[in-house]
Amino acid sequence: MTPCVAIGIDFGxxxxxxxxxxxxxxxxxxxxxxxxAKAPPESxxxxxxxxxKSLVKSAGASADQIVGAGLGSPGxxxxxxxxxxxxxxxxxxxxxxxxxMLAGRLGMDVALDNDANAAAFGEYWAGAGKGGGDFVLLTLxxxxxxxVVVDGNLLHGYHDNAAELGHMIVVPDGLPCGCGQQGCVxxxxxxxxxxxxxxxxxxxxxxxxxxxxxxxxxxIDSRHVAQAASDGDPLSLRIWDEACTFLAIACVNxxxxxxxxxxxxxxxxxxAGEFLLERVQREFLRRTWRLESDRPQIRLATLGYDAxxxxxxxxxxxxxGK
Amino acid sequence: MTPCVAIGIDFGxxxxxxxxxxxxxxxxxxxxxxxxAKAPPESxxxxxxxxxKSLVKSAGASADQIVGAGLGSPGxxxxxxxxxxxxxxxxxxxxxxxxxMLAGRLGMDVALDNDANAAAFGEYWAGAGKGGGDFVLLTLxxxxxxxVVVDGNLLHGYHDNAAELGHMIVVPDGLPCGCGQQGCVxxxxxxxxxxxxxxxxxxxxxxxxxxxxxxxxxxIDSRHVAQAASDGDPLSLRIWDEACTFLAIACVNxxxxxxxxxxxxxxxxxxAGEFLLERVQREFLRRTWRLESDRPQIRLATLGYDAxxxxxxxxxxxxxGK
Numbered sequence: 001m002t003p004c005v006a007i008g009i010d011f012g013x014x015x016x017x018x019x020x021x022x023x024x025x026x027x028x029x030x031x032x033x034x035x036x037a038k039a040p041p042e043s044x045x046x047x048x049x050x051x052x053k054s055l056v057k058s059a060g061a062s063a064d065q066i067v068g069a070g071l072g073s074p075g076x077x078x079x080x081x082x083x084x085x086x087x088x089x090x091x092x093x094x095x096x097x098x099x100x101m102l103a104g105r106l107g108m109d110v111a112l113d114n115d116a117n118a119a120a121f122g123e124y125w126a127g128a129g130k131g132g133g134d135f136v137l138l139t140l141x142x143x144x145x146x147x148v149v150v151d152g153n154l155l156h157g158y159h160d161n162a163a164e165l166g167h168m169i170v171v172p173d174g175l176p177c178g179c180g181q182q183g184c185v186x187x188x189x190x191x192x193x194x195x196x197x198x199x200x201x202x203x204x205x206x207x208x209x210x211x212x213x214x215x216x217x218x219x220i221d222s223r224h225v226a227q228a229a230s231d232g233d234p235l236s237l238r239i240w241d242e243a244c245t246f247l248a249i250a251c252v253n254x255x256x257x258x259x260x261x262x263x264x265x266x267x268x269x270x271x272a273g274e275f276l277l278e279r280v281q282r283e284f285l286r287r288t289w290r291l292e293s294d295r296p297q298i299r300l301a302t303l304g305y306d307a308x309x310x311x312x313x314x315x316x317x318x319x320x321g322k
Numbered sequence: 323m324t325p326c327v328a329i330g331i332d333f334g335x336x337x338x339x340x341x342x343x344x345x346x347x348x349x350x351x352x353x354x355x356x357x358x359a360k361a362p363p364e365s366x367x368x369x370x371x372x373x374x375k376s377l378v379k380s381a382g383a384s385a386d387q388i389v390g391a392g393l394g395s396p397g398x399x400x401x402x403x404x405x406x407x408x409x410x411x412x413x414x415x416x417x418x419x420x421x422x423m424l425a426g427r428l429g430m431d432v433a434l435d436n437d438a439n440a441a442a443f444g445e446y447w448a449g450a451g452k453g454g455g456d457f458v459l460l461t462l463x464x465x466x467x468x469x470v471v472v473d474g475n476l477l478h479g480y481h482d483n484a485a486e487l488g489h490m491i492v493v494p495d496g497l498p499c500g501c502g503q504q505g506c507v508x509x510x511x512x513x514x515x516x517x518x519x520x521x522x523x524x525x526x527x528x529x530x531x532x533x534x535x536x537x538x539x540x541x542i543d544s545r546h547v548a549q550a551a552s553d554g555d556p557l558s559l560r561i562w563d564e565a566c567t568f569l570a571i572a573c574v575n576x577x578x579x580x581x582x583x584x585x586x587x588x589x590x591x592x593x594a595g596e597f598l599l600e601r602v603q604r605e606f607l608r609r610t611w612r613l614e615s616d617r618p619q620i621r622l623a624t625l626g627y628d629a630x631x632x633x634x635x636x637x638x639x640x641x642x643g644k
Contacts, residue, residue, distance in 0.1 A: 133480035148579075150472065157581025158455035159616035164578040167611060169571050172492065180612035181574065249491050252503065256486040257470075257579050259479025289489060290502035294481035 003028075005061060006320070007052050007069040007106070008313030010118065013037055013089025018052045019306070020059055021313030023322065025126025027306060029059040037089060041096045049105035063107075070111040070316035072118025072308045073098060079160050082112050111315035115308055117154045117163070120147020122311025123264050125318075127303040133261035136254050137301065138165065138247070140222075140269035144186035148258060152318075166190065170249050188246040191222035191268040197239045198225050208235040226272040241279065243269075248283035255288060255296050266301030273300060325350075327383060328642070329374050329391035329428070330635030332440065335359055335411025340374045341628070342381055343635030345644065347448025349628060351381040359411060363418045371427035385429075392433040392638035394440025394630045395420060401482050404434050433637035437630055439476045439485070442469020444633025445586050447640075449625040455583035458576050459623065460487065460569070462544075462591035466508035466515075470580060474640075488512065492571050510568040513544035513590040519561045520547050530557040548594040563601065565591075570605035577610060577618050588623030595622060 005020040005028050012035060019030035033051050036044060056066060074087040082099025084090070099112040113121070120137035129135040129149070139145040144166030148155040155162045166186035167179055174183025187193055202214040209228050213220050228236035251263050270276055281298050288295065303310055327342040327350055334357060341352035355373050358366060378388060396409040404421025406412070421434040435443070442459035451457040451471070461467035466488030470477040477484045488508035489501055496505025509515055524536040531550050535542050550558035573585050592598055603620050610617065625632055 150477065155472065155580070157616075158583040158618075159581050161613075161616035162579065162581035164581070167578045168575045169492070169609070170494065172567070172571055177611075181609060245494070249494055253490045253575065254579075256489045257484065257576075258477070259481050259484035259486070261480040287491070287503060289499075291483075294479075294483035296480075 004065050004067055004322070005059075006067050006313040006316035007056070008118075008309035008311070008316065009048060009052060009069065009071045009102075010115065010308030010312055011035070011048060011071060011073045012115065012308075013074060013087070016048050016051060017309050018048075018055050019309040019313060020055060020061065021310055021317075023317055025122075025130070025310055025314065027310065029055055030306075030309065031055045038092065041084075041090075041093055041098070042101070044090075045098060045101045046105060049102060052106060066108065067320040067322050068109050068111065068316040069102070069106055070113075070118070070312035070314065070319070071098070071102060072113060072115040072312040075114035077112065077114050077160065079112070079156055082110075109316075109319065111312070111319040113154060113312075113315055116145040117147040118311040118315065119145075119266070119303075119307040120149060120163075120311065121154055121314050122303055122307035122309070123266065123301050124149045124311075125314035126310050127307060128264040128299045128301050129262050132297075134258060136163075136165070136258060136260050136263045136296075137307075138250070138263065138265055139267035139301075140190050140247075140265060141267035142190065142192050144190045145267070148260075150258065165250065165254070168250060168253060170246050170253075185246050185250045189243040189250065189269075194225045194239055194243050194269065195221045197242075198228075198236055201235055201239070206235050209233045210236065222269045223271065226269075226275055230272075230275050240275075244276065244279035245283050247280045248287055251280065251284045251296070251298055252288045255294065259294055260296050262297040262299055264299050264301050266303075266307065270300055276300075326387050326389055326644070327381075328389050328635040328638035329378070330631040330633070330638065331370060331374060331391065331393045331424075332437065332630030332634055333357070333370060333393060333395045334437065334630075335396060335409070338370050338373060339631045340370075340377050341631040341635060342377060342383065343632055343639075345639055347444075347452070347632055347636065349632065351377055352628075352631065353377045360414065363406075363412075363415055363420070364423070366412075367420060367423045368427060371424060374428060388430065389642040389644050390431050390433065390638040391424070391428055392435075392440070392634035392636065392641070393420070393424060394435060394437040394634040397436035399434065399436050399482065401434070401478055404432075431638075431641065433634070433641040435476060435634075435637055438467040439469040440633040440637065441467075441588070441629040442471060442485075442633065443476055443636050444625055444629035444631075445588065445623050446471045446633075447636035448632050449629060450586040450621045450623050451584050454619075456580060458485075458487070458580060458582050458585045458618075459629075460572070460585065460587050461589035461623075462512050462569075462587060463589035464512065464514050466512045467589070470582075472580065487572065487576070490572060490575060492568055492575075507568050507572045511565040511572065516547045516561055516565045516591065517543045519564075520550075520558055523557055523561070528557050531555045532558065544591045545593065548591075548597055552594075552597050562597075566598065566601035567605050569602045570609055573602065573606045573618070573620055574610045577616065581616055582618050584619040584621055586621050586623050588625075588629065592622055598622075
């Protein structure tokens with residue numbers, strides 16, 4: 001017999017991923033489908049529910065083997081109401097009661113959180129934070145996303161907008177950010193930021209092994225920068241090191257705010273592995289205070305792109321109380 | 323008949339304050355006595371208990387009118403064990419099981435937290451945060467102390483050292499801090515920091531209306547700086563404004579970490595009132611992101627030096643469940 005599972009749904013602007021996840025955080029079966037970002041919310045939610053139901057069916061699971069469903073959704077969300085307030089990637093979505101609509105279609109309770117929080121809960125519950133205590137995930141992608149777990153619960157804040165750690169100011173009057181601030185850490189230490197900073201430096205005349213790509217109009221990303229930096233390209237290495245330094249400063253600030261057991265680095269930039277982690281750890285130790293007893297562990301994420309579905313399912317397991 | 327009260331104890335390196343506090347956070351009676359920092363912990367705790375018992379007696383309260391006791395203590399503390407690990411101001415104290423010892427002497431349960439957290443809980447429960455949601459207190463004194471309340475609970479962190487917000491780095495490679503870091507916000511925006519920065523500038527040749535005091539060997543504090551700044555002394559005004567700017571940056575970072583309903587400014591520097599608050603609020607609005615819906619209220623503390631005893635009593639009320 002199939003063991004009990006929770007349905008995890010990772011709803012993105014491009015794809016929807018669904019998985020059946022055991023109470024140990026293992027994926028038993030998964031499926032995905034495209035998101036039609038222009039379709040009415042009703043039909044997007046109906047397709048999401050159908051994808052989940054056909055996965056349950058193909059896995060041969062009966063209704064009493066499903067403990068519930070969890071959903072990670074683009075936001076901002078209103079957690080009390082269970083609505084998507086709006087979304088950059090889903091232009092027609094305004095105050096959509098997604099939790100209730102999906103619960104109705106699935107015939108079961110749905111645990112809802114935003115995509116960054118679902119991924120953080122996944123890493124906390126079944127990945128790099130498994131078995132540990134208070135936990136912070138930094139996702140180094142297009143921006144610097146984050147999720148914080150305190151006493152086993154995701155932190156939402158009074159206005160549902162806690163853990164926007166990418167917008168922590170680390171350089172007073174520093175680089176402008178799309179959010180309206182200056183000096184946000186995500187302008188220095190996200191996958192996009194390192195690629196953008198190398199590109200701008202080359203366009204301003206700096207020499208680099210990446211000059212040919214940039215001059216030829218090719219898009220560069222953080223993987224190119226990490227590779228060039230580890231090959232010794234001075235420009236790439238300087239910008240990579242600066243990113244690691246600002247991540248280390250962010251880790252010091254997280255140490256003194258949440259004082260977590262671990263801070264985990266995920267997202268595209270974390271694919272550089274030890275070339276990222278070792279530099280962040282070294283700079284963290286150089287910059288944090290002398291007291292040694294309250295230092296967080298800094299680790300790499302382990303679930304990759306599955307963190308979101310696993311975390312969504314983890315929220316369903318948590319909600320079920322099983 | 324006297325209404326039910328909790329005993330609040332604010333244990334400092336110089337004085338012990340005790341109060342009987344109603345469930346609305348009103349002080350019904352209070353007393354204080356000196357702390358003999360060199361005496362053995364047993365006798366200090368015995369005196370603290372005697373002070374509380376004689377206050378209860380003089381207020382005519384019977385045992386069944388006391389719902390419990392709360393204690394704000396210097397730390398660091400081990401919350402699980404209820405011990406004072408050590409204390410700068412109490413040199414002979416090492417791993418003292420203060421919670422158990424005081425409970426034994428008083429004959430009732432004791433809720434324990436550190437002094438900064440007790441003051442924060444006081445302002446949250448009965449002061450500037452009363453009736454609101456998630457809450458952060460910044461105490462601008464010798465250092466920059468802080469306490470954070472999330473979902474009604476003080477935040478402790480995995481290593482019992484959360485909310486050390488004075489050691490948030492706001493200037494990479496900035497001013498050295500006694501903690502071993504560089505650029506901690508408390509080096510720019512505590513009562514001591516503004517006085518020290520004015521003093522150093524004068525000693526380096528800057529002119530100021532405070533030059534005579536400094537050259538004559540008089541101690542200056544943040545009150546002198548605030549007064550000189552509001553009288554138009556350019557040096558004092560520049561350093562006061564910089565302190566307000568760094569406090570505003572700290573508030574932006576707190577907005578994006580905890581996303582609280584309010585951030586409250588207390589401690590000696592907050593005695594400047596609107597001359598502090600208005601500048602911090604203005605600079606906060608200039609520096610935070612465009613989104614308006616998640617902005618914390620920034621307010622002045624209202625309980626002054628009673629925040630600690632009131633908060634300690636509040637923790638006892640909370641623990642009693644009444």
